[in-house]
Amino acid sequence: MDMRAEVWSPLQNTAVWLGAWLYGHESTDDLLDALRDLGGSQELADARPLTDMLAGLRAVADLKSEEPVVRLVLAGPGEAIALPAGSEAAAMASTNGAGAVIVRDADREHAHVLVPEIDATTTRWHWFTHTHPLPAAAWVSPGEADALLTQATERAARMIEALGYRTDALANPRLTVGALSDFYDTPGLPSAVPARAAKLFARADRVAAIVETVTARMGDHSLDPQLLGLWRHIRTARMAGVTYCVAEFSR
Structure with a gap:
């Protein structure tokens, strides 16, 4: 068992950077630099550049929501990930050793799940869109x-x-x-x-x-x-x- 994979989460910092960027606290250049530091070369799973994903997030993210627009979901032994059971996103996020990032859509009937596939030098992002409610978050202050x-x-x-x-x-x-x-x-x-x-x-x-x-x-x-x-x-x-x-x- 990879102990570090269970206790460290580069995706934690990635989610924070995405949130800061969406709300205008960080520039796109600084975000891209941080993501490269966290996970090497970045691209979408279909080989499109990461900027395509960022443009898509900017278009759909509900920045007026009273709930956080970006959420981190992690799982571990004996603890299922808070994504729809049986979904491709849940299966991938449960086995990638990293978890997933959820982004709220302005259309409340949609939610977007970003799941990284990480190797030694590259992070490839899989984007799943769900049209049914995601499992409720376990809110902890x-x-x-x-x-x-x-x-x-x-x-x-x-x-x-x-x-x-x-x-x-x-x-x-x-x-x-x-x-x-x-x-x-x-x-x-x-x-x-x-x-x-x-x-x-x-x-x-x-x-x-x-x-x-x-x-x-x-x-x-x-x-x-x-x-x-x-x-x-x-x-x-x-x-x-x-x-x-x-x-x-x-x-």
Whole structure:
């Protein structure tokens, strides 16, 4: 199992950048640069340039909606993705290791699902349009998500400290966690991201780094029952942070 794929989400930052761009907080050039940093070369699944997708999003996105126009959906072991069951979008988003981005249409009978197909150098976007309601989002406030992650961070940190690892493979757990936290934060977020969301994303990155440190870097799976339970809190924080960002961009 790829531990990093379960705890890191480049699509989180992609969704935030799309929201900031749609509401005019970021330029198209800056958006394209950020997406290249996040996922390499970008194109549609039919090989059209990404600018065609952006033009399409600009045409359909409901920027007057009271609900966030962009939403991130993630899934993991034991947790189905919040897309129509049996749909091609749900099948692809459940197996691509990345999730999907939902964009609200001004026509309430339509919703657009962007699913990335990612390889070592290229991200290819599949665009699905649904004409029936999508599953309701599990709305969690940034405060609630942050509280869950705070508790998870404290619990995971105590586990690492209690182990007292001093091995050739990993001499300094705290240093490794810090370095991985920096990795998860790269290449960053738009400048318009509210501080509350930035704090939540940083917390998610920190917990993700702790999980990866213990399971992947230390190679210790004795704590899997406790650590794997943190994945859901990480995903929830990332989705809640995106929702909050986009809501603030619209103000």
